[in-house]
Amino acid sequence: MLEALNITFGYQGAEPLFREFNLTVKRGERVALSAPSGFGKTTMCRILAGYLRPTAGQVLMGGAPLRMRGTCPVQLVMQHPELAVDPRSRMRDVLAEAGPADDALLERLGIAHAWLSRYPHELSGGELQRFCIARALMADPRFLIADEMTTMLDAFTQASIWHALLDEAARRNLGIVFVSHSPALTSRIATRIVNLESR
Amino acid sequence: MDLVRASRIASTSLDGVFNDGAPLRRVVAPSQGLGTPLATPKLRSAAEDACCEVWDAAPHNPHGGEAFHHHHSHADGSRHVHDHHLLNVEHLSVSFRMYDPDEPFFRAKRRLVNVIDDLSVSVHEGEILAIVGASGSGKTLLADAIMGLFEPNALVRGSVFFDGEPMDARRLAKVRGRGISFVPQSVANLDPLMKVGRQVQGFGRRGGTRAERVRKQRELFERYGLAPEVADMHPFELSGGMARRVLLCCALMESPKLIVADEPTPGLDLDLAVRAMDDFREFADAGGGVLLVTHDIELALRVADRIAVFQNGTVVEETAVASFASPDLLAHPFSRALWHALPEHGFTTISEDAANENPLAIPSTEKEFAVS
Numbered sequence: 001m002l003e004a005l006n007i008t009f010g011y012q013g014a015e016p017l018f019r020e021f022n023l024t025v026k027r028g029e030r031v032a033l034s035a036p037s038g039f040g041k042t043t044m045c046r047i048l049a050g051y052l053r054p055t056a057g058q059v060l061m062g063g064a065p066l067r068m069r070g071t072c073p074v075q076l077v078m079q080h081p082e083l084a085v086d087p088r089s090r091m092r093d094v095l096a097e098a099g100p101a102d103d104a105l106l107e108r109l110g111i112a113h114a115w116l117s118r119y120p121h122e123l124s125g126g127e128l129q130r131f132c133i134a135r136a137l138m139a140d141p142r143f144l145i146a147d148e149m150t151t152m153l154d155a156f157t158q159a160s161i162w163h164a165l166l167d168e169a170a171r172r173n174l175g176i177v178f179v180s181h182s183p184a185l186t187s188r189i190a191t192r193i194v195n196l197e198s199r
Numbered sequence: 200m201d202l203v204r205a206s207r208i209a210s211t212s213l214d215g216v217f218n219d220g221a222p223l224r225r226v227v228a229p230s231q232g233l234g235t236p237l238a239t240p241k242l243r244s245a246a247e248d249a250c251c252e253v254w255d256a257a258p259h260n261p262h263g264g265e266a267f268h269h270h271h272s273h274a275d276g277s278r279h280v281h282d283h284h285l286l287n288v289e290h291l292s293v294s295f296r297m298y299d300p301d302e303p304f305f306r307a308k309r310r311l312v313n314v315i316d317d318l319s320v321s322v323h324e325g326e327i328l329a330i331v332g333a334s335g336s337g338k339t340l341l342a343d344a345i346m347g348l349f350e351p352n353a354l355v356r357g358s359v360f361f362d363g364e365p366m367d368a369r370r371l372a373k374v375r376g377r378g379i380s381f382v383p384q385s386v387a388n389l390d391p392l393m394k395v396g397r398q399v400q401g402f403g404r405r406g407g408t409r410a411e412r413v414r415k416q417r418e419l420f421e422r423y424g425l426a427p428e429v430a431d432m433h434p435f436e437l438s439g440g441m442a443r444r445v446l447l448c449c450a451l452m453e454s455p456k457l458i459v460a461d462e463p464t465p466g467l468d469l470d471l472a473v474r475a476m477d478d479f480r481e482f483a484d485a486g487g488g489v490l491l492v493t494h495d496i497e498l499a500l501r502v503a504d505r506i507a508v509f510q511n512g513t514v515v516e517e518t519a520v521a522s523f524a525s526p527d528l529l530a531h532p533f534s535r536a537l538w539h540a541l542p543e544h545g546f547t548t549i550s551e552d553a554a555n556e557n558p559l560a561i562p563s564t565e566k567e568f569a570v571s
Contacts, residue, residue: 011436036468037440079439079466082385121350122295125384125462126334148439151465154494157334159540159547181468184497184542 001026002048002074002143002175006057009040009047016055017043023194027142030169030176032190035197041179042079044196045147048177049076061142071098075136079148079179081128085120091131092116098138108164109134110157125152130161137168144169146178150185162189283363285488286322286345286379286457291315291357293340293512295350311354315340315512318357322457322488327479329491329499331537332509338492339384341509342461345490346381347371362456380455384462384492386442389434396420396430399448412452419448422478423471439466447475457488464495476502496523496541508534 004023010016017040025031033041046052048059050066059066061073078084085094095101095116106113109130120128129152136144144165150158166189169176180186186193293315298307315337322328330338344355347368359366361374375381390398399419400412407415420429423444434442443466450458458479464472472495479489480502493499499506500523508516508531515531522528526535539547 037444037466037471038438040438042438080386082387122297124335124339148466152462152494153334154332154537155496155542156537156540158494159542162546181466181472182495182542183469188542188546 001062002177003060004044004048004057005060007044007047007054007059008056009043009052009054011043018196020057021196023048025143025175025177027173027175028169030178030189030191032186032193033177033179034186034193034195037181039196041196042147045076045145045177045179048143049074049145051076071139071141073140073142074145075139075141075143076145077129077132077136077147077149079151081125081132081152082120084132085128087120089120090116091118091120091123094120094131095135095138098135102134102138105137105168106134108168110160110164126154126157129153133161133165140172141174143175143177146176148179148181151181158185284321284360285324285362286320286490287358287360288321288341288345289319289358289360291318291341291344291355291359293337293344293356294354296352296354313512315344318513320490320507320514320517322490324456324486324488325483326504327483327489327491327502329493329503329506330509330514331493331496331499331506333511333533334494336509337512338509339461342381342384342459342490342492345371345459346375346379376453376455378455379457379459380450380453382446382450382458382460382463386434386439386446389442389445391434394431394433395437395445399430399445399452401449401452415452416448419451423448423474440468440471443467444471444475447478451478451482455487457490458482459490459492461492462494463491464493464498472498473501496537497543508537 002025004021007021007023008016008019021044023031033044035041043052047054050059050068050072059074066072066074085091092101095106101116111127111130111134115123115127115131123131129149133149146165150161153161162185165176168174176189178189180189292313294311294313296309297312299310302308318337318341320328320330320341330341332338343349344357345359347366347370349355349368355368359371361371361379364370366374389395396416399416400409416430417427420427425441425444425448429437429441429445434445437445443463447463450460460479463475467475476498479491483489483504491499491503496506500520503520506518506520506523507514508518510531510533516529516534518529518534523538526538529535529538539545
């Protein structure tokens with residue numbers, strides 16, 4: 001179980017984005033975070049995945065704080081894949097950050113073998129995002145935070161990636177927290193919708 | 200019809216490698232036909248010009264009853280002002296020079312990987328052409344080619360005419376921001392060290408005095424729901440959607456003839472995305488042209504006049520917006536697959552095309568061939 005307890009967070013010199021925010025996600029759940037642009041969806045994703053420390057409150061997984069060593073059991077797939085990979089690493093090395101490559105997983109996500117020897121700028125946004133998803137899954141997470149994961153992708157690839165990810169989630173009993181601006185996609189995927197705005 | 204088509208096969212190279220610096224409109228003689236693209240180019244004759252004018256001059260029925268010319272159809276409101284297209288891209292191909300990844304390091308030969316192949320699109324004044332298609336099919340490369348932004352190892356061939364003028368790499372760079380505005384795909388295109396208000400205002404005296412530009416920037420920020428204090432922030436302080444809006448404001452700041460928007464809406468909530476689309480529509484109605492590259496078919500359908508479906512580096516279908524009302528109206532299997540994959544239409548990944556069994560398979564145009 002992933003719990004966010006009484007989270008308060010604000011950037012320096014600005015009003016707090018959240019006060020006393022609570023969220024509990026069970027494994028196997030798919031929770032959509034919804035709010036207009038600029039209300040802190042990405043910030044909340046980063047807090048949940050341990051990238052940011054909240055001003056007050058804490059994030060617990062299975063009753064304990066997120067571990068700071070090794071791979072984090074809560075993995076984040078970021079909104080802009082081009083900013084989430086090292087521009088000077090070949091894609092093979094980008095994947096190696098999460099351990100040895102899992103060929104079956106790469107195939108399910110539609111990653112061509114030839115792409116492994118390319119640099120990030122030689123791939124399209126959608127292709128890069130598949131690498132980011134593969135990297136997150138190879139870290140063997142319990143929870144996956146998907147921040148606008150498929151907005152860079154066309155409808156067809158979006159559907160394929162989500163199908164691949166939902167299969168994977170069912171197999172590993174993953175909990176998913178995701179952000180999407182598409183109401184149609186949200187109603188397809190989500191088992192629960194949490195509105196950040198109303199808090 | 201065929202004569203016109205054949206006469207437009209120009210061989211201007213855009214990347215400077217083959218460019219001899221003469222921005223002349225060179226064409227292959229019609230008698231040589233399509234089969235001999237390497238024949239010596241000759242200047243377009245007056246007779247051929249006249250021939251084009253016959254096709255282009257008639258109002259409301261620009262192509263003499265033909266649905267297509269220059270590989271495209273027409274929207275109701277669009278027109279050929281001054282007898283030419285606002286933007287005409289013909290026979291564009293983009294390839295990358297790479298070393299063969301399968302060979303050992305020292306023995307690897309250079310190869311050309313072809314990513315866009317013989318692509319032709321046109322944008323008329325007063326219209327929005329939306330380009331939808333699979334990720335990795337070369338949509339962004341098309342936008343970059345029009346903007347004259349080439350990777351160092353790219354080989355770009357074909358012809359681009361902007362406002363009737365043939366363009367080469369240098370001239371494309373020249374109209375960038377002064378005629379063609381660009382909304383880039385990546386928020387990384389913002390200068391990380393400059394306050395965003397200053398970035399939107401821009402520099403120099405183009406487009407009015409400094410005070411006018413500041414006023415216009417404030418208006419745009421207000422229109423897109425960006426608080427006045429946002430102007431004093433740096434890009435890292437912005438959320439994804441805010442950065443998107445800043446990029447949009449940058450493009451609308453200038454008074455371009457053409458906007459090339461590469462994925463302008465991801466990260467924007469529906470209201471803002473619709474507002475951005477409405478602004479594009481307004482811009483087009485005022486006589487501009489918009490080339491909208493997007494994944495968001497729903498949004499594109501809202502405002503676009505025509506939709507070009509892109510797959511594996513070429514346009515597989517160009518159709519009116521109305522055709523997306525039902526899959527039966529779509530001609531190409533890939534367009535239908537896209538329709539079915541929309542979250543509101545089943546979210547399925549069925550493919551009718553047997554050769555396309557695995558939707559995530561490697562695009563088949565990524566054929567590699569050795570460079571001699």
